[in-house]
Amino acid sequence: MKTYDVVVIGGGPAGLAAAIAAKREGASTLLIEREARLGGILKQCIHDGFGLVRFFEKLSGPEYAERFIDEFNELKIKALTLTFVTEIRKADIGFDIRVVNKNGVEDIKAGSIVLATGCRERTAKQVFIHGTRPAGIFTAGTAQHFTNLLGQMPTKKCVILGSGDIGLIMARRLTLEGAEVVGVYEAKPTPSGLTRNIHQCLNDYNIPLYLSHTVTRVFGDDRLTGVEISQVDENMNPIENTGKIVECDALILSVGLIPENELAESLNVELDPKTKGPVCDAELMTSVEGVFSCGNALHVNDLVDYVSESGELAGRSAAKFSGQSRELIDIKAGKGLLCLVPQRLNLKSDNKETVIYFRSRAVINNCRLTLTVDGQKVFEKKYAFLRPPEMERLMFDFNNLNLNKSSKVQFEIEEGTA
Amino acid sequence: MNAQKLQKRLSKRFGENVKAEIKDGCIVLSGSLTEWEDIIEACSMSVDKKGKMHVVNDIELQGVEIPAMRVPDINDDYLEGEKPDVLIIGGGISGASIARELSKWDIDILLVEKEADLALQASGRNDGEVHPGVDLSKGTLKQHYVRLGNEMYGRVCEELNVPFRRCGQYAGFCQSWLKPIVRLFALQRKYIAGIKDTKVVSSKELRRREPELNPDFRFALYNPSSGVVCPYGLTIAYAENAVTNGARVELNTAVLGMEVEDGEIKSVLTNRGRIYPKIVINAAGVFAEEIAKMANDRFYSIHPRRGTNSILDKKSGYLIKSIASIKKLELHSHTKGGGILHTIHDNILVGPDAVETYEKENVATNQDSINKVFAKQKNTAAKLTERDIITYFTGVRAPTFEEDFVIEKGRKTKNLIHCAGIQSPGLTTAPAVALDIEKMTIEELSKFRKVSRNESYNPYRKGIPVLREMSPEKRAEMIAQNPDYGIIICRCEEISKGEIIDALKSPICVPTLDGIKKRVRPGMGRCQGGFCSPLVTKIIADFLKEPISEVRKSSNKSVIVYGPTKGAEE
Numbered sequence: 012m013k014t015y016d017v018v019v020i021g022g023g024p025a026g027l028a029a030a031i032a033a034k035r036e037g038a039s040t041l042l043i044e045r046e047a048r049l050g051g052i053l054k055q056c057i058h059d060g061f062g063l064v065r066f067f068e069k070l071s072g073p074e075y076a077e078r079f080i081d082e083f084n085e086l087k088i089k090a091l092t093l094t095f096v097t098e099i100r101k102a103d104i105g106f107d108i109r110v111v112n113k114n115g116v117e118d119i120k121a122g123s124i125v126l127a128t129g130c131r132e133r134t135a136k137q138v139f140i141h142g143t144r145p146a147g148i149f150t151a152g153t154a155q156h157f158t159n160l161l162g163q164m165p166t167k168k169c170v171i172l173g174s175g176d177i178g179l180i181m182a183r184r185l186t187l188e189g190a191e192v193v194g195v196y197e198a199k200p201t202p203s204g205l206t207r208n209i210h211q212c213l214n215d216y217n218i219p220l221y222l223s224h225t226v227t228r229v230f231g232d233d234r235l236t237g238v239e240i241s242q243v244d245e246n247m248n249p250i251e252n253t254g255k256i257v258e259c260d261a262l263i264l265s266v267g268l269i270p271e272n273e274l275a276e277s278l279n280v281e282l283d284p285k286t287k288g289p290v291c292d293a294e295l296m297t298s299v300e301g302v303f304s305c306g307n308a309l310h311v312n313d314l315v316d317y318v319s320e321s322g323e324l325a326g327r328s329a330a331k332f333s334g335q336s337r338e339l340i341d342i343k344a345g346k347g348l349l350c351l352v353p354q355r356l357n358l359k360s361d362n363k364e365t366v367i368y369f370r371s372r373a374v375i376n377n378c379r380l381t382l383t384v385d386g387q388k389v390f391e392k393k394y395a396f397l398r399p400p401e402m403e404r405l406m407f408d409f410n411n412l413n414l415n416k417s418s419k420v421q422f423e424i425e426e427g428t429a
Numbered sequence: 430m431n432a433q434k435l436q437k438r439l440s441k442r443f444g445e446n447v448k449a450e451i452k453d454g455c456i457v458l459s460g461s462l463t464e465w466e467d468i469i470e471a472c473s474m475s476v477d478k479k480g481k482m483h484v485v486n487d488i489e490l491q492g493v494e495i496p497a498m499r500v501p502d503i504n505d506d507y508l509e510g511e512k513p514d515v516l517i518i519g520g521g522i523s524g525a526s527i528a529r530e531l532s533k534w535d536i537d538i539l540l541v542e543k544e545a546d547l548a549l550q551a552s553g554r555n556d557g558e559v560h561p562g563v564d565l566s567k568g569t570l571k572q573h574y575v576r577l578g579n580e581m582y583g584r585v586c587e588e589l590n591v592p593f594r595r596c597g598q599y600a601g602f603c604q605s606w607l608k609p610i611v612r613l614f615a616l617q618r619k620y621i622a623g624i625k626d627t628k629v630v631s632s633k634e635l636r637r638r639e640p641e642l643n644p645d646f647r648f649a650l651y652n653p654s655s656g657v658v659c660p661y662g663l664t665i666a667y668a669e670n671a672v673t674n675g676a677r678v679e680l681n682t683a684v685l686g687m688e689v690e691d692g693e694i695k696s697v698l699t700n701r702g703r704i705y706p707k708i709v710i711n712a713a714g715v716f717a718e719e720i721a722k723m724a725n726d727r728f729y730s731i732h733p734r735r736g737t738n739s740i741l742d743k744k745s746g747y748l749i750k751s752i753a754s755i756k757k758l759e760l761h762s763h764t765k766g767g768g769i770l771h772t773i774h775d776n777i778l779v780g781p782d783a784v785e786t787y788e789k790e791n792v793a794t795n796q797d798s799i800n801k802v803f804a805k806q807k808n809t810a811a812k813l814t815e816r817d818i819i820t821y822f823t824g825v826r827a828p829t830f831e832e833d834f835v836i837e838k839g840r841k842t843k844n845l846i847h848c849a850g851i852q853s854p855g856l857t858t859a860p861a862v863a864l865d866i867e868k869m870t871i872e873e874l875s876k877f878r879k880v881s882r883n884e885s886y887n888p889y890r891k892g893i894p895v896l897r898e899m900s901p902e903k904r905a906e907m908i909a910q911n912p913d914y915g916i917i918i919c920r921c922e923e924i925s926k927g928e929i930i931d932a933l934k935s936p937i938c939v940p941t942l943d944g945i946k947k948r949v950r951p952g953m954g955r956c957q958g959g960f961c962s963p964l965v966t967k968i969i970a971d972f973l974k975e976p977i978s979e980v981r982k983s984s985n986k987s988v989i990v991y992g993p994t995k996g997a998e999e
Contacts, residue, residue, distance in 0.1 A: 045917060045920065093915075093916055095917035095920070095923070097897070097923065109901065111896075111904065111908070111915050111917065111925075112915045112916070113908065113912040113913075113915040113916060114908070114912075114915065115904075115905035115908045115909060115915060116901040116902075116904050116905040116908070131955075131956045131959060131960065132956070132959050134819070134956065134957040134959060135957075136818065136819060136820045136821060136957060137818070137819070139796055139799075141793065141794045141795055141796055142793045142794065143792070143793045144792075144822070145982075145987060146942075146981070146982035146983070146987040146988060146989050147988075147989075150959045152959060153958075153959050153960075153962060153963060156963040157963050157966075157989075157990050158994055160963070161963055161966075161967060161977055161990075162993050162994050162997025163977050163978060163990035163991075163992065163993060163994065163997070164990055164991045164992060164993070164994055165989070165990050165991075166991070167991055188994050188995055189995065228793075232499065232984075233982075233983075233984045233985075233986035233987040233988075234986060234987055234988050276744075
C-alpha cells in the first residue's frame with residue numbers, strides 16, 4: 012500500500028493550495044481528483060475577477076487555477092486524476108483511502124487527510140419548485156458547464172431564480188451569447204450575490220432584478236414553456252393571486268450552495284448546522300484528529316482568494332500533524348452572525364493568531380463585531396455595513412487573552428458604532 | 430342491478446342531471462354535471478357489487494374540455510403493413526410482463542408504447558412496494574392475483590436480474606384496545622384470504638426491529654411477505670428479456686384508431702403506420718378505456734387518480750429498514766396517506782396520496798400533496814423531515830369504478846384481450862396476470878394458426894453490472910476488462926462511464942438523459958444531475974455520433990441544448 016504523509020481530496024483551488032502548502036512543509040503529498048483536469052469549478056468560470064485579494068490582479072478562473080497548477084507541477088506533487096474516493100477508514104495509524112480509477116481499485120495510506128471536496132448547488136426540488144418535469148431546468152453551474160465547457164447554448168430565453176453569484180454571472184454570460192434573460196428573481200428582500208456582480212452582470216446589461224419574487228410553478232411537457240412568478244411575503248411565502256406567467260425555455264437556479272461533506276460524514280466528522288461544513292479549530296482540523304477541511308467544503312466562500320487561503324492553512328496544518336492531543340474550547344457565533352469559522356480553538360496550539368471568517372445574518376449598517384470572553388468585552392471592530400453575501404475576514408490573536416478550558420468565547424454583532 | 434332503483438337514488442342526489450341505463454351489459458351513466466367529484470360519486474354509487482356489469486361513464490363535465498391523449502410528434506410509415514401475431518398496447522409493467530411471457534412461444538410479438546421509454550406513466554411513478562394483499566376483499570381479481578404474484582417475485586426477479594428485497598411491512602396502531610380486533614383480523618385473513626403469515630407484533634419487538642418508528646405504537650400488524658422492487662427497473666427488465674427472446678418493442682408509437690369489422694379488429698392505426706395484428710392486448714393504463722372504445726368493446730370506465738411520492742436523501746435511510754405506516758381509525762378508506770418505505774436503492778420514499786382527477790396525463794406535482802402526506806407520516810416516524818427530500822413525482826392510477834382489474838377477453842370484439850383497470854397492487858400482480866393473459870392469447874391465437882414453443886427461449890436476463898456493489902477484487906477485475914468502469918461520472922450514486930455505455934448498448938436502447946437515468950441511475954442522487962448531466966449528455970452524443978444538441982431529456986421535443994455558442998465547434 013502506498014503511504015503519504017498528507018492526502019488531499021479534491022483538486023480545485025482549495026485542494027491545490029493545500030497540496031502545495033503541505034509539500035512546502037516537507038510532507039510527502041498526494042492529491043486525488045475525480046475529474047480529468049485539475050482546477051475544479053474554476054475551469055468553467057471563464058469570467059474575470061479572480062485573484063484581486065491575492066494577486067492584486069483580475070484573472071479569469073482558469074488563469075487563477077493555472078497559477079496554482081504551475082506551482083503544483085513545479086513542486087512535482089503527485090496527483091491521481093480521474094480517480095474517485097469510494098471509502099475512507101480510520102486505521103490504527105492514519106487513514107486507509109480506497110480509490111477507483113482506470114487502473115482498478117487501490118488502497119492508499121495517509122497520515123493525515125485534507126478534505127477539499129467543494130460544494131454542490133441546491134436543486135429545484137430542494138426549493139420545492141412544482142409543476143411538470145420538462146427539459147430546461149438547470150442549476151446555474153450546470154448551465155455554465157454546458158455553455159463554457161461544452162460550448163452549447165442551454166437557452167434562448169430564460170428566467171433566473173436566485174441572485175447567487177453564479178446566477179448573476181450566467182445572466183451576463185448568456186446575454187453575451189445572444190440569449191434573452193427575462194429577469195433575475197430573488198425570494199429574499201436583498202440580493203444574495205456580491206454587489207459588484209449586481210452592477211457588472213445585471214445593471215450593465217439592463218437585466219432586471221426582482222426582489223421578494225419567486226418561481227411558484229413550471230410548465231411544459233417536453234421542454235420548459237414558461238414559469239409562474241409570484242410575489243412573496245416577509246416569510247418568503249408566495250402571496251396568493253400575485254402569480255403571473257412568464258414565457259421562457261429555461262429556468263436557471265442560483266439558490267444556494269451546500270458544502271459537500273459526505274466523505275467527512277463517513278468519518279463521523281462533526282458538522283456545523285450553520286456552515287454545513289465541519290466544525291474546525293484554528294488549524295482547520297475537524298473533530299476527527301488528522302482530518303482537515305478547507306475551501307467550500309468547510310463553508311461557502313464568496314471569493315476564491317479565501318478558498319486558497321484556507322487550503323494553504325489546512326495543508327500546512329495537515330503536514331505538521333503529529334497526533335498530539337488537543338484542548339478545545341468553542342468560539343461561539345452569537346447574535347447577528349450567520350456563521351463563523353473556525354468554531355473552535357485549540358489551547359495547546361502554539362500559534363493562536365487566527366483567521367476568522369464570518370457572515371452577518373442580515374444587512375446591517377454601522378455596526379461592530381465584538382468578542383467577549385466570559386461576558387467581558389475584549390475586542391471590537393467597527394463596520395460601515397455588513398451584508399450576508401459578503402464574507403468578512405479578520406486576523407485575530409488569541410494569545411494575550413489567557414484563555415483556559417472553561418473560557419466562554421463569543422463573537423457577536425452589535426448595532427451602532429458608539 | 431335494478432336500473433330503476435339506481436335512477437331513483439341518482440335523481441335524489443343529482444336531480445335530472447344524471448341518467449342511468451343498462452345497455453349492452455353495462456351500467457351506462459349519461460347527463461351532465463359541473464364538478465368532477467360529483468361524477469365520481471355518481472359512478473361510484475352505481476357500481477354493481479354482485480354482478481359482472483361495469484359502470485361506463487358518459488357524464489359530461491360541464492365547461493371543461495378534457496385534454497386529449499398526448500401523441501408523439503413523429504409521423505412516418507415505419508410500421509406500415511406490419512402483421513404481428515400479437516400487438517400489445519402499452520409498455521408499462523402489464524404490457525412488458527405479458528410480452529415476456531408470450532416470448533416463450535414462437536410467435537411474432539410487437540409492443541407499442543406512446544412514450545419515449547417504458548414505464549413512463551403509472552409503472553414508473555409508484556412506490557415499488559410488492560404488496561401482501563392483506564387489505565383486499567375475497568372475490569376480487571386483485572385478491573386472486575396478489576398472492577400468486579407476490580409469491581412469484583423471488584423467482585421472477587432472479588431470472589430477470591432485478592434487485593428485490595422482502596423487507597416486510599408494518600401497520601402501527603396507537604390504541605392498545607384495538608389489539609384483539611386486529612388479532613381477529615389477522616386470523617380472518619389467514620382462513621379466508623389465505624394470507625397465512627400476517628401477524629401481530631408487540632411494541633417492544635417493533636422497537637427492536639424499527640427503532641425510529643413512533644414510540645406510541647402499542648403494536649403493529651406485520652406482513653413479512655411485503656417487499657420492495659424498482660418498478661421501472663422491473664418493467665425494463667421484463668421488456669428486455671422479451672426482446673432478447675424475439676419480441677419487438679417500439680417506443681414513441683401511439684395507437685390512434687382501429688378498423689373493426691364483424692366483431693374483429695382488422696387493423697390498428699398508429700402514428701407510425703397501420704398494423705394488421707391477429708390479436709390485440711389492451712394494456713394501455715389510463716387510456717385502456719379509449720383503446721377499448723376504438724376496438725368497439727368499451728364496457729368499463731377508467732377514472733384517473735393521482736398520487737405523489739417524495740424521495741429522501743440516502744442519509745435518512747436509517748429511518749426505516751422496511752415499510753411502515755400509521756393506521757388510524759378513519760371513516761373514509763379512500764383518504765390514503767401512503768407510508769414510509771426503504772427503497773431497493775436505499776432511499777426513503779414517502780407517499781403516495783390519492784386525488785381524483787379528470788386529467789389522465791397530469792403528472793405535475795403540488796406542494797399540498799407533499800405537505801399532507803408528511804403531516805400524516807411524521808406520526809409513523811417523527812424524524813421524518815421535508816428538508817431531506819431530493820425529489821418528488823406524481824403518477825396517475827387507472828382504476829375502474831369497481832376498483833378491480835379487468836382481465837378478460839373482449840366481450841364483443843373477438844381478437845382483443847383486456848388487461849385494464851390496473852392500479853395498486855398491479856405491480857405485485859403483474860407476474861401472475863401475465864401468465865393468465867399468455868394463456869388467453871395462445872388460446873385465441875391457436876384459432877388462427879398453429880402455435881409452438883420458442884425453442885430458444887431463455888428466461889434469464891443479464892442486467893448491467895453494478896460496480897459500486899462489488900467487492901474490490903471483483904470491481905478491479907471488471908475495470909481491467911473495461912477501464913471505463915473505473916471512470917466515475919455520477920458522484921452521488923457512484924456510476925461509471927462503463928455502466929452508462931452498457932445502458933446505451935442494452936437490448937432496448939433509450940439514448941436520452943432520462944433513459945440512462947432510469948437504467949443506471951446517474952442523476953438519481955442528491956445533486957439531481959447537477960454535476961453529471963452535461964457529462965452524460967456528452968457520452969450519449971459521442972455514442973450516437975451526433976452533436977450534443979441532438980440529445981434529448983426524454984421525448985423528441987425535450988431539447989437539452991440549442992446548439993453551439995458563438996464561435997464554438999459543433
